[in-house]
Ligand SMILES: Nc1ncnc2c1ncn2[C@@H]1O[C@H](COP(=O)(O)OP(=O)(O)OP(=O)(O)O)[C@@H](O)[C@H]1O
């Protein structure tokens with residue numbers, strides 16, 4: 001069963017063509033139930049706008065989407081009772097304790113006290129629950145927001161940059177909570193620009209750039225997509241130069257280890273022959289597993305940028 005499915009979902013801000021911004025452009029993706037799905041993209045690529053449309057705060061200007069297979073205003077309204085979302089740190093009362101803030105939120109949602117304690121426990125705030133919200137660190141504030149999102153035990157949890165601004169310890173705490181929720185079978189859709197974090201936390205990913213999805217799928221697939229190689233030769237300059245000119249290389253960059261090239265095909269023989277033809281003889285050629293970060297940079301900045309870097 002699909003928790004989320006979008007069909008050419010589109011949002012253009014502003015009516016006047018000259019001033020309008022096409023924030024989300026025909027975006028289609030599927031999030032199956034039980035997935036931890038990372039929605040990755042640089043600043044301004046349309047992540048928050050997409051999430052706003054899913055949770056109903058932003059009206060699409062084109063396309064459509066389903067939540068748990070339901071569509072249309074009534075279907076979506078019913079489906080949203082199974083969805084919890086944390087968009088930004090909500091307006092908690094600064095002078096009230098974390099627990100009392102949750103009681104207020106629970107009152108609105110019609111949730112009882114035992115559930116409040118469960119949610120505090122889940123986010124590791126039981127010990128600090130009686131302290132005032134204003135004394136909380138940013139990490140604790142984010143975790144209280146997560147607790148509030150979990151009050152009505154949603155099946156699908158939508159988080160916009162849950163680890164934004166947190167230090168490594170805070171990021172780890174969020175990662176652990178997401179891990180617990182995933183183990184409980186929840187579907188999680190989170191936006192982020194923390195690539196290493198998404199690679200560790202998420203089972204699936206979509207990469208969005210300028211409002212368009214550039215790739216999506218299982219993290220392992222997306223990472224494996226560009227089959228990359230690590231090359232070494234005595235003359236690194238000549239090697240890098242030759243690889244930049246190689247038509248089968250989608251990106252080339254130099255590292256301390258040697259030259260890393262993302263190849264369009266995994267036919268290594270043709271690379272060796274090509275290089276020999278250029279008078280470059282390899283001392284090392286091995287498959288190279290790119291990190292999600294490297295794939296992301298290849299995709300979002302394009303091969304041209306990384307080549308310019310090498311040339312400069
Ligand atoms: N209310 C609005 N009116 C006009 N343009 C907007 C509005 N909200 C967002 N935009 C524009 O839409 C584009 C996408 O913005 P959005 O906030 O969805 O991106 P994002 O991926 O969430 O970025 P960030 O990583 O900075 O949070 C940007 O060009 C932004 O300036």
Ligand SMILES: [Mg+2]
Nearest residue numbers: 047048049160
């Ligand atoms: Mg955003």
